Every structure is written in C-alpha cells, then in structure tokens.
Amino acid sequence: MSKKVFIGVGHGGTDSGAVKYIVEKEYALKTAFALSEILSKYGVDFKLSRTQDIDTDMDSKVAMCNKYAPDLVVDIHFNAGGGQGFEVYYSRVGGTSKTLANNINTEVKKIMSSRGVKTKLGNGSTDYFAIIRETAAPAVLLEGGFVDTKSDADFIKANYKKLAEAYAKGILKTLGISTAASPAKPILDKTGYKKVDKTIGVLSLKELLLTAKTLGVNKYGMDKNKSFGTGTLNAVNYLLGVWGYQQNGIAGENFIKRLHNEIENKVK
Ligand SMILES: [Zn+2]
Known part of the structure; x- marks a missing residue:
C-alpha cells in the first residue's frame, strides 16, 4: 500500500497568517502544491488540509488528518517576528517526529540557513502546536523563513519550489523511499496489443x-x-x-x- 502524507496548509481565508513582504497563507498553499506534486511522483498519496484560500479551523484540520490516517504529517507555515532562516518543530515525544524534523532540516540547510529543530511546550508540558499534539501520526510544523525579513521573503518568492523539494526529500527519506533513482516513468497504455497476440x-x-x-x-x-x-x-x-x-x-x-x-x- 502507498505511504500517505497529510499536508497541513497554514492559515487561509480570513486568516492571512503573517503578512509583510509576502502573505503567509499564499506561500503556504503554493509550497504545499509543489510538495504534493513531488510526493505523487514517488507514488506517495497525500491530502492537503485546504486547496483553496478558505478558512479552516484547527479542530476540523486535526479531525481531517486523523481520519485520513497518514504515515506522516507536515504543517506548512512561514515565520514572523523578526529573524532569519528556517526552523522546524517536532513532538516532545521525539521518535519519528524528531527523525522527520532532522531529515527535513538536513535538506533545507543545503539551500537556506536554519535556526534548528525545536520543541515548543504549552500548558502542562504538552506540545504547544495542536497539529503536533492532537494528531495520531508523527507530525512536524515547518516555518520556512520569515515573511517580515526582506531577504527571507525574497528567497521564498523565488525558491518556494526548492523549499518544497527539500521538504519532500526529508519526508521520502523518513518513509524509506529512495530519491537516488528518478521517479517511475508513466505508463502509456495498460492494455493493448502485446507479445504472442495474433490478429x-x-x-x-x-x-x-x-x-x-x-x-x-x-x-x-x-x-x-x-x-x-x-x-x-x-x-x-x-x-x-x-x-x-x-x-x-x-x-x-x-x-x-x-x-x-x-x-x-x-x-x-
Ligand atoms: Zn503560520
């Protein structure tokens, strides 16, 4: 059976996320589309939390994810508040969530600076982010650079597809899917004339x-x-x-x- 990845697309609709040189919700969706395209080339099934500029509340996003029952979860965001570079949050439990965070971080570091792999705790020492805390599958939250730092925003605008590629490589490695070989070529015809036919x-x-x-x-x-x-x-x-x-x-x-x-x- 194909591996499955749930791709959370940060914000949307009336919630723009962070806004300055770029709009977070827009690049979250662009990056998610680019990521899903790469994953599908490697035979990985995926589900996006949204495919349009619409509102999605956290509870239904988590419910959608758990119903889909993916092998891995990534939630795509961009940062704000002054700073530079990529960062990724994983579960305080560690495990595959931490492995996924490290694998993605290794790939992203090849194209942009990184502030590292981190955990963030909320009340009662549980994970702060619901997408990490409430989902059954190992999850990470990706902050692909700062929308309010011009150099980061310019990089994201020009290179969000490269960022998606780095995310994909980290995900595929975690799933045990090799990216060394090129993805499987498409099939032109599944049925038709074949050897030993005589007509x-x-x-x-x-x-x-x-x-x-x-x-x-x-x-x-x-x-x-x-x-x-x-x-x-x-x-x-x-x-x-x-x-x-x-x-x-x-x-x-x-x-x-x-x-x-x-x-x-x-x-x-
Ligand atoms: Zn965000």
Whole structure:
C-alpha cells in the first residue's frame, strides 16, 4: 500500500497568517502544491488540509488528518517576528517526529540557513502546536523563513519550489523511499496489443511500425504478418523509451495514436 502524507496548509481565508513582504497563507498553499506534486511522483498519496484560500479551523484540520490516517504529517507555515532562516518543530515525544524534523532540516540547510529543530511546550508540558499534539501520526510544523525579513521573503518568492523539494526529500527519506533513482516513468497504455497476440489488428500495427522505420522514427524491423513477436516487441519498447514511457511492451490506443502523429509529422 502507498505511504500517505497529510499536508497541513497554514492559515487561509480570513486568516492571512503573517503578512509583510509576502502573505503567509499564499506561500503556504503554493509550497504545499509543489510538495504534493513531488510526493505523487514517488507514488506517495497525500491530502492537503485546504486547496483553496478558505478558512479552516484547527479542530476540523486535526479531525481531517486523523481520519485520513497518514504515515506522516507536515504543517506548512512561514515565520514572523523578526529573524532569519528556517526552523522546524517536532513532538516532545521525539521518535519519528524528531527523525522527520532532522531529515527535513538536513535538506533545507543545503539551500537556506536554519535556526534548528525545536520543541515548543504549552500548558502542562504538552506540545504547544495542536497539529503536533492532537494528531495520531508523527507530525512536524515547518516555518520556512520569515515573511517580515526582506531577504527571507525574497528567497521564498523565488525558491518556494526548492523549499518544497527539500521538504519532500526529508519526508521520502523518513518513509524509506529512495530519491537516488528518478521517479517511475508513466505508463502509456495498460492494455493493448502485446507479445504472442495474433490478429489483423497486430498486422495493422506492424504496418505502421514499418512505415515508421522507413521514415527513421523507429529502428526495428519485423516480419509482415499477424503475429506480435520479438521484432514487434523491440520496436514497441524502443518507441516507448524514446517517448519517456515505461517499456511495458504494450501497444494500445494511446500508442497507436502517438505513432500515427509521429509518422504524420515526418510526412508533412
Ligand atoms: Zn503560520
């Protein structure tokens, strides 16, 4: 089963969060979108606490998170009050929350200064932040620089996607997902003609592939018959590779349309 990450998006709607050189709620959402995009490339499921500029009260945010039952929780904020750099809060309990905080901090330090990994206690020595205190899964709260320090705000404006990338790397490392290999390539067709098929449709596909070979689009030749053999497989996988798809050996509707377009472009 896919790993799941709950992404809390700080503030929203009538609550702008901190405001000076940039507006916290706006960059919280931009960063959250960028983060979710990267996570999905690595097959991680995610849920954002909001996807629009709307109010979300803390109780419903926590309830939404616990209902989703994620493996990890991050809450995206930006800082204010005068200061510089990134900081991250983890649970006083430590554990995976602390590991996540450290992993993210290690990545963020590569692109901006850090004030460190911290805990913040409220009444009765419990965690101050509800998103850390009330959620069942290990959680951290991220303060990605100061909206009221111009150099930080300028950095955030220009580099919030890099910040999201650093968050993603820390999250993926904590989940045990390697970022060394590039993310899995997409699949063009899940169903379609494949090896050992023997139909008139296969013959049509092969006629297209042979035309493509004549035009230099495809490298592999094959016998002109109704059988999907090794030659056809090589040609199909070659083209899937060139087009940036997983080489699953299947030529379906999308493959045939794409091949037709490639041929048409050559003939024009
Ligand atoms: Zn905030």
